[in-house]
Amino acid sequence: MSQSQQPALWFGGINLFKYAAPQTFYPLAGQLIPWFGWAATTLGVAGLYVGFFIAPTDHQQGESYRIIFIHVPAAWMSMFIYLVMAFWSAVGLTFNTRLSHIMTSALAPTGALFTFLALWTGALWGKPTWGTWWAWDARMTSELILLFLYFGFIGLQSGIDDPRRADRAGAVLALVGVINIPIIYFSVKWWNTLHQGASVSLTKAPTMATTMLTGMLLMALAAWFYAIAVSLHRARTIILEREQSAEWIQQHTGGTS
Amino acid sequence: MNWGDSDGFWNMGGYALYVWGSYSLTLILIIVEILFLRARRRSVMRQSRTTSS
Numbered sequence: 619m620s621q622s623q624q625p626a627l628w629f630g631g632i633n634l635f636k637y638a639a640p641q642t643f644y645p646l647a648g649q650l651i652p653w654f655g656w657a658a659t660t661l662g663v664a665g666l667y668v669g670f671f672i673a674p675t676d677h678q679q680g681e682s683y684r685i686i687f688i689h690v691p692a693a694w695m696s697m698f699i700y701l702v703m704a705f706w707s708a709v710g711l712t713f714n715t716r717l718s719h720i721m722t723s724a725l726a727p728t729g730a731l732f733t734f735l736a737l738w739t740g741a742l743w744g745k746p747t748w749g750t751w752w753a754w755d756a757r758m759t760s761e762l763i764l765l766f767l768y769f770g771f772i773g774l775q776s777g778i779d780d781p782r783r784a785d786r787a788g789a790v791l792a793l794v795g796v797i798n799i800p801i802i803y804f805s806v807k808w809w810n811t812l813h814q815g816a817s818v819s820l821t822k823a824p825t826m827a828t829t830m831l832t833g834m835l836l837m838a839l840a841a842w843f844y845a846i847a848v849s850l851h852r853a854r855t856i857i858l859e860r861e862q863s864a865e866w867i868q869q870h871t872g873g874t875s
Numbered sequence: 876m877n878w879g880d881s882d883g884f885w886n887m888g889g890y891a892l893y894v895w896g897s898y899s900l901t902l903i904l905i906i907v908e909i910l911f912l913r914a915r916r917r918s919v920m921r922q923s924r925t926t927s928s
Contacts, residue, residue: 670877670884671877671878673877674877675877675888680888680889680890681887681888681889681890681894682887682888682890682893682894684887684890684894685893685894685897688897688898688901689897692901727908728908731904731908734904735900735901735904738897738900739897739900739901742892742893742894742896742897743893743897745893746890746893844905848908848909848912851912851916852912852915854916855912855915855916855919858916858919858920858923859919862919862922862923867923868923871919871920871923871924872920872924
């Protein structure tokens with residue numbers, strides 16, 4: 619039951635849409651997942667080591683600042699994963715490629731996980747630092763809206779039985795909601811927030827100790843590879859769920875057709 | 876080295892609740908996500924085997 623007509627997008631003599639066929643993507647992703655998993659583990663262990671044993675105690679915040687090694691990577695991933703979802707939604711709506719929509723669906727739960735962690739660690743960091751778990755300032759409120767966007771996407775998709783319609787409805791929601799990402803990112807500039815400004819800037823010299831920055835970047839890379847590994851795994855499972863009757867899947871799962 | 880002994884490490888300069896509260900929930904959610912993924916995959920593999928015509 620493979621798609622009869624795949625569109626072609628030629629790039630350097632390779633039709634990019636060849637990899638858009640679930641049958642091609644499935645084994646390729648299966649080979650890549652262990653590598654991404656090991657990269658995430660290695661970088662995570664290195665990041666934790668640097669974060670706890672090399673990075674010094676902060677002058678103002680003491681040891682509580684060590685939450686940064688989870689909080690900032692989680693917050694970055696919460697926004698980045700949503701941008702990737704919006705990208706695949708746009709590709710899916712434009713070219714009608716099933717795999718693009720599958721990638722969007724596969725990313726959503728992991729995006730929600732990182733958003734929740736950003737909020738949770740933010741509360742646990744806010745209490746000792748500002749004296750409050752939560753404030754309705756622009757940064758925190760827009761991040762909470764992001765969590766609801768992830769939940770809304772997951773709920774909308776699971777509420778529609780026809781996968782094609784669920785894909786399109788989810789893609790529209792993902793694209794409309796993407797306006798929230800620049801609001802989150804620039805909220806600390808546009809409004810007077812309790813939340814501090816950006817920790818890392820490409821245009822200014824880093825304000826934190828190099829070892830702190832190193833630990834944070836290692837943890838961010840670990841989170842990135844983790845997100846790739848689990849979303850590829852989830853994409854493979856969604857392919858199995860959706861195309862169970864396809865002959866290659868029957869052979870793969872040991873079913874007899 | 877930041878920590879004199881393991882007690883100092885777990886105490887986190889008095890911020891144990893906040894620091895370990897952050898790290899432990901992160902670890903729990905990662906484990907839960909991986910277990911859910913595996914269960915979902917096993918379920919579809921089983922389903923595919925039994926419903927094949």
